[in-house]
Amino acid sequence: MCGIVGYVGSNEATDFLLEGLRRLEYRGYDSSGVVTIDEGELQITKTAGRVEELSKALKRSPAKGSTGVGHTRWATHGPATNENSHPHLGGDRILALVHNGVIENFREIKQRLVQHGCVFASDTDSEVIAHLLAIELEKKTEDTLNEIDPYAPLVAAVQNTLVQLSGTFGLAIVFRDWPETIVAARLGSPLVIGVGEGEHFIASDGSPLAGHTDKIVYLADHEIAIVTADAIRVVHRDQGDVGHDVKLLEIDSTEVELNEYPHYMLKEIFEQPEAIRNALRGRLDKDEATAVFGGLNLSAQQLQKVKRFVLTACGTSWHASLVGEYMIEALARIPVEVEYASELRYRNPPLDTSTLLFALTQSGETIDTLAALREMKRKGHPTMAICNVVGSTIAREADGGIYLHAGPEVGVASTKAFTAQCVVMSLLALYFGRLHHLSYEDGLRIIADLEALPEKVERALETSNHVRQIASKYANCNNFLYLGRQYNFPAALEGALKLKEISYIHAEGYPAAEMKHGPIALVDEKTPSVFIVPRGAVYQKVIANLEEIKARGGPVIAVVDEGDHQVADLADDIIEVPKVADFLQPIVASIPLQFLAYYIALERGCDVDKPRNLAKSVTVE
Ligand code: M6R
DSSP: OOEEEEEESSSOHHHHHHHHHHHTGGGOOSEEEEEEEETTEEEEEEEESOHHHHHHHHHHSOOOOSEEEEEEEOOSSSOSOTTTSSOEEETTTTEEEEEESOBTTHHHHHHHHHHHTOOOOSSOSTHHHHHHHHHHHHHOOGGGOOSSOTTHHHHHHHHHHHTTOOBOEEEEEEETTEEEEEEEEEEBSOOEEEEOSSOEEEESSSGGGTTTOSEEEEOOTTEEEEEOSSOEEEEETTTEEEOOOOEEOOOOGGGGOOTTOSOHHHHHHHTHHHHHHHHHTTOEETTTTEEOOSOOOSOHHHHHTOOEEEEEEOHHHHHHHHHHHHHHHHHHOOOEEEEEHHHHTTOOOOOOTTEEEEEEESSSOOHHHHHHHHHHHHTTOOEEEEESSTTOHHHHHSSEEEEOOOOOOOSSSOOHHHHHHHHHHHHHHHHHHHHTTOOHHHHHHHHHHHHHHHHHHHHHHTTHHHHHHHHHHHTTOSEEEEEEOTTHHHHHHHHHHHHHHHHOOEEEEEETTGGGGTGGGGOSTTOOEEEEOOSSTTHHHHHHHHHHHHTTTOOEEEEEETTOHHHHHHOSEEEEEOOOOGGGHHHHHHHHHHHHHHHHHHHTTOOTTSOTTOOSSOOOO
16 A cells, blocks of 8 residues: 655665665555755656656656655545645645555545635545645744754644644655655655655654664654654654653664566465474473464463354455464364454454453554554454564564464565464464363374475475466356365455455356355356365365366366375366475465466466555555
8 A cells, every 4th residue: 555755864865765666556545746855946757657657757856965765556535546645735836645545534634624625636635644744834923933842843844743643643744945855744644754864754653664774663653753864753643752762673674675586476486394393493482382472461270261252354364364263273172263453443342351352463463453453452352463564563563473474575465474473373373272182192293294284285386387378277267266175265265355355357266165146157167166175174075066166167276185086087287295294284275376366367467566546564454
């Protein structure tokens, strides 16, 4: 979703701004823009389309200056046009700002501002902030014209503006009359400051900073930062001046490079064995036949008293939660509910004090997941984050948690984060199982299964070329069904989501038997069904469902265990993956489904890493 960058120092600001915006492209956007301050004037360049268009525009007409901010916009209010792109100007070109988030009361404010005589240049909600702030700045009351603190009028104007807004914001603002200063402010939309030598960087996540600095300051809600080349001052809405902690940024710039891969998605699919090893590293305790976690921040006695789990998430992370539900119920015998975070945040479910909430999120910034976590926290439930991005908002706000350690995931379609989340779910199931009735022998057996998993995933990756051929056979189909049962039902949902999001083909995931209750009406010779049918508890049952599809003329692609002849005789195409324990099947089966979506999208000429309308990190409701 929208991205923010900023630079203040002694170099040309646009060098960092353009590079930073390119690094943020993965978040999803449809237009971009920058503003710099050159000889006391604001220089704005904005273009609809890719950052490449912005770069060309800046080559034609360079924007000089060593202070500036930039933005990639993902349209929420008004289409992707030059006018609606950020930055937006306020007053008589006295300030320009970029905004992430949504201003919910912008219509009322806009009406007021129009009556006041403001002329709007865009359809966006964000532009109201620029006009409001300009008005507040012009007020400059006596008590803020303070010689001791030259920033007093600025701070007062920003604070007076922010209190009028409802909604969420991450803001970076430059001012004509403070040409060596950027003001950043946040409420619900992440912002970080990179600390350099005689320069500072602003960004909506750490990725633009990699290679520039490894020192990072995370801005918290209700804080504004006044940033110059040499100083950072942080002011909290209620507490006045507060300090700021400089943390270590744990992104290596080489981790976000494509290397020999054509797309991040493909790179990240192939990174899964390593991601799984990292998720397991140091977390298996063979002496006790259990899992160990460093950051749950609850004692074994407190965890022993947990009687119920609520897992909340969105999208792919929600699918990983469903896998977790099957695992935790089977191995730990603890009831689990999986809730869409966007629903949970507005519900008032009766939960008692023995309920533990886990929020699963790759980015740690998904606004619905954050809101659900806050709501549960407010009601007194202990909250845990299962998160990939270190230092993200959800990771910081949860009472405890577990990092995935999957490495940066840049492709919009989540792949390695999903399998790493499933692995962490299995570790939790093992841990809570061992706190209850899972035997020592069963614990050791699960550990052995998990230790063998990275190598099994490596072998599943060998299906790549074969799946590519299958993809070219079915790439013209416009509807797909994905079917599986038990552990493989969430894998079916995830397979369908992958296909939908990057190839724009309609796909539905269903429990294989449920398909008879409606979706079977879709089956015809142009609607392939992708079955996940490894040997296991429900193997013969799924085969029966597969036969029902064949009997109606539907083509079948089946993901099976290596050497499975029974399904091979029935299906049109089979993809063989290594045999694993039932609870790990969704992980191994997901690999060819990721390839299938990837290669079909390539066949259809889709932009795999930047699918239309999608954002990597969904920071608006
Ligand atoms: O960062 P999160 O895990 O919280 O993101 C949740 C979803 O937005 C995300 O999984 C989305 O569904 C992906 N595009 C799936 O590939």
